Amino acid sequence: MNAQTSSAASSTAGAFLARFEGLREHLPGGRLPWLAKLRAEAAAFFAAAGLPNRRIEAWRYTDLAPIAQAGFSEALTLAAEAPALPPMRAPYRAVFVDGRFAENLSVMPEAYPCGSLAAGLDGTESRLGALAEDLPLVALNTMLFEDGLLLDLPAGAEGGVIEMLSVASHASRPIAFHPRHLIRLGDGASLTLIETSLGPAEATYLHNPVFEIAVGAGATLSHVRIQREGRAGFQLSTVHAAVQAGGTYDNFTLNAGARLVRNEIHASLLGPKAACHMNGAQLAGDGQHADTTTFLDHAAPDCASRQTYKTVLAGKSRGVFQGKILVRQAAQRTDGYQMNQALLLSEEAEIDAKPQLEIYADDVKCSHGATVGALDEAQLFYLRARGIPAEQARAMLVQAFLVEAVEGVTDPIAQAALAEATEGWWEREAA
Amino acid sequence: MLKIEGLTAEIDGKQILKGIDLEVPTGEIHAIMGPNGSGKSTLSYVLSGREGYEITGGSATYNGLDLLAMEPEERAGSGVFLAFQYPVELPGVGNANFLRTAVNAVRKHRGEPEVDAMQFLKLARAKIKALQMSDDMLKRNVNVGFSGGEKKRNEVLQMALLEPTLAILDETDSGLDIDALKIVADGVNAMRGPNFSSLVITHYQRLLDYIVPDRVHVLMGGRIVKSGGPELALELEAEGYAKVAA
Numbered sequence: 194m195n196a197q198t199s200s201a202a203s204s205t206a207g208a209f210l211a212r213f214e215g216l217r218e219h220l221p222g223g224r225l226p227w228l229a230k231l232r233a234e235a236a237a238f239f240a241a242a243g244l245p246n247r248r249i250e251a252w253r254y255t256d257l258a259p260i261a262q263a264g265f266s267e268a269l270t271l272a273a274e275a276p277a278l279p280p281m282r283a284p285y286r287a288v289f290v291d292g293r294f295a296e297n298l299s300v301m302p303e304a305y306p307c308g309s310l311a312a313g314l315d316g317t318e319s320r321l322g323a324l325a326e327d328l329p330l331v332a333l334n335t336m337l338f339e340d341g342l343l344l345d346l347p348a349g350a351e352g353g354v355i356e357m358l359s360v361a362s363h364a365s366r367p368i369a370f371h372p373r374h375l376i377r378l379g380d381g382a383s384l385t386l387i388e389t390s391l392g393p394a395e396a397t398y399l400h401n402p403v404f405e406i407a408v409g410a411g412a413t414l415s416h417v418r419i420q421r422e423g424r425a426g427f428q429l430s431t432v433h434a435a436v437q438a439g440g441t442y443d444n445f446t447l448n449a450g451a452r453l454v455r456n457e458i459h460a461s462l463l464g465p466k467a468a469c470h471m472n473g474a475q476l477a478g479d480g481q482h483a484d485t486t487t488f489l490d491h492a493a494p495d496c497a498s499r500q501t502y503k504t505v506l507a508g509k510s511r512g513v514f515q516g517k518i519l520v521r522q523a524a525q526r527t528d529g530y531q532m533n534q535a536l537l538l539s540e541e542a543e544i545d546a547k548p549q550l551e552i553y554a555d556d557v558k559c560s561h562g563a564t565v566g567a568l569d570e571a572q573l574f575y576l577r578a579r580g581i582p583a584e585q586a587r588a589m590l591v592q593a594f595l596v597e598a599v600e601g602v603t604d605p606i607a608q609a610a611l612a613e614a615t616e617g618w619w620e621r622e623a624a
Numbered sequence: 625m626l627k628i629e630g631l632t633a634e635i636d637g638k639q640i641l642k643g644i645d646l647e648v649p650t651g652e653i654h655a656i657m658g659p660n661g662s663g664k665s666t667l668s669y670v671l672s673g674r675e676g677y678e679i680t681g682g683s684a685t686y687n688g689l690d691l692l693a694m695e696p697e698e699r700a701g702s703g704v705f706l707a708f709q710y711p712v713e714l715p716g717v718g719n720a721n722f723l724r725t726a727v728n729a730v731r732k733h734r735g736e737p738e739v740d741a742m743q744f745l746k747l748a749r750a751k752i753k754a755l756q757m758s759d760d761m762l763k764r765n766v767n768v769g770f771s772g773g774e775k776k777r778n779e780v781l782q783m784a785l786l787e788p789t790l791a792i793l794d795e796t797d798s799g800l801d802i803d804a805l806k807i808v809a810d811g812v813n814a815m816r817g818p819n820f821s822s823l824v825i826t827h828y829q830r831l832l833d834y835i836v837p838d839r840v841h842v843l844m845g846g847r848i849v850k851s852g853g854p855e856l857a858l859e860l861e862a863e864g865y866a867k868v869a870a
């Protein structure tokens with residue numbers, strides 16, 4: 194890293210800190226002493242750590258210099274007008290505009306607490322920050338979050354399907370927002386949460402969400418994330434999920450938008466027979482950078498985890514997959530599997546993959562695999578010899594490559610959101 | 625009519641086809657026989673447009689179209705079909721979707737209306753039945769986990785659905801037991817007619833008992849070294865290539 198980018202990084206970190214100093218009284222919950230303390234501690238942590246840079250092992254392949262250079266110095270102002278929203282697919286939808294809950298645009302369930310975090314901060318002292326680790330971007334979020342989703346599904350409840358929509362508005366200056374989402378499923382509860390993030394094509398903005406997700410014993414959360422940020426936007430997201438005995442946390446993430454995205458998922462399997470499936474597809478075209486980094490912590494016996502990630506890179510793009518599975522000594526009879534595969538559609542595309550297994554238990558079934566390749570010439574010719582035009586044949590093979598990553602998405606609403614997000618990707622980005 | 629004149633081609637700088645002259649008049653079935661490595665598959669790939677072959681001389685026209693100047697999909701649209709010696713597996717691509725996409729691509733090229741999923745299924749089921757294949761073949765991924773015989777039958781199914789006017793069958797008989805061989809031969813014979821021509825590439829005379837060719841050509845070392853009637857196949861079987869070609 195040269196002196197110029199490093200000073201841009203520290204001045205951007207400085208701008209975030211200055212914003213915090215200016216806003217701290219006015220941020221939601223500013224009068225709650227415990228929250229003021231939490232934010233101040235986060236600010237101190239962030240001041241010391243700064244924005245992550247490539248000298249940090251976990252950030253070796255993803256350079257945040259473009260974010261540092263964008264200079265998110267502007268304070269947030271409320272969006273002048275509501276952005277155009279896609280049609281609702283599920284009965285309920287929580288809409289966030291520039292990271293703030295938009296009550297007038299949202300339709301929320303009434304059977305259980307589900308709504309704005311800013312409006313419900315009072316009862317969250319024991320939860321806020323309880324699952325998130327001390328990471329620079331989490332600290333940035335803690336310091337500056339203005340809102341988020343607060344969801345509390347009681348034990349045994351069927352939560353159905355809830356959509357979350359994050360929209361960035363048209364802003365004339367680069368804006369940054371840091372929503373904090375607290376989601377808790379009581380024992381035996383179940384929920385499907387489908388999140389889509391969108392933004393205008395030309396706007397430079399930073400969406401830095403943090404999810405703290407608690408999945409109770411025997412509960413099931415299916416978390417589908419469709420990332421379609423604008424092509425000049427940035428998304429740095431951190432998901433922390435803690436799963437109790439017999440519970441299941443499923444995460445599927447599509448990375449299709451943004452100039453740069455980091456999708457970091459930490460899941461901890463804390464009780465026996467907890468399970469986690471993490472699947473994802475990353476589609477990056479010219480000028481895009483897509484990073485998925487997962488951390489699976491097997492802390493209890495008889496748990497299972499499955500990860501399947503597929504990255505398709507076109508043009509001059511870059512993909513990253515880092516996946517660590519930690520099997521603690523107590524986690525006997527762990528069944529862990531991780532696969533990441535990349536398909537490079539251009540000579541200029543680049544993938545970095547770093548799988549890691551760290552195993553301290555002795556009775557464990559744990560494996561990982563990785564492949565990198567181009568489209569198969571023989572397969573392409575086979576399709577063309579059957580009359581299928583070259584472009585269509587390539588699109589078919591790209592879709593075929595993604596099958597194993599997307600087949601776990603079984604909810605029809607999630608499938609529709611996924612289909613819409615990937616529709617025509619080949620024609621736009623790679624043809 | 626397929627007309628090949630003085631066709632030479634190389635791969636990685638190595639000359640494989642060394643001047644092929646061959647005419648298959650419309651409505652006729654010609655067999656090409658020859659030992660391993662003589663260039664039979666190379667000829668079939670060159671005719672259907674696979675990349676990686678450098679055409680260094682000669683020509684190949686089909687009904688007056690300059691085949692060698694066309695993309696593979698255009699050749700298919702114009703009625704050329706290659707049954708692959710080694711059918712390619714396509715994990716993640718469902719056979720039904722693949723077949724329907726191919727049928728519609730070819731129909732579009734020919735200016736015919738596309739078929740919808742229902743019409744296609746009806747069409748495909750009829751052909752599948754005729755080929756004594758099982759319906760679940762449609763649900764599987766293209767050629768993935770298919771036995772050798774199933775793969776070959778899937779090639780013949782594709783041929784039956786795409787209704788080509790020039791079918792090049794590259795050792796479609798190899799690896800088939802006698803029952804499967806008869807079914808495949810029936811599939812080809814069902815297409816026989818005044819507008820259908822075929823180049824049947826085979827190693828063994830056996831297939832030609834069931835698909836009786838109008839002409840038999842012997843390909844050795846990248847050249848057609850001998851041509852004759854169906855009896856030539858029997859002669860080859862009895863005496864071997866070296867003797868017959870000498």
Ligand SMILES: Nc1ncnc2c1ncn2[C@@H]1O[C@H](COP(=O)(O)OP(=O)(O)O)[C@@H](O)[C@H]1O
Pocket residue numbers: 635636638640658659660661662663664665666667
């Ligand atoms: N991709 C290739 N690269 C180099 N040589 C090849 C390649 N494909 C085929 N050949 C060679 O070309 C010759 C003809 O092969 P082929 O057309 O497959 O013969 P046949 O089908 O008659 O058995 C053989 O000597 C084979 O080794």
Ligand SMILES: [Mg+2]
Pocket residue numbers: 664665666709794795
């Ligand atoms: Mg061959």
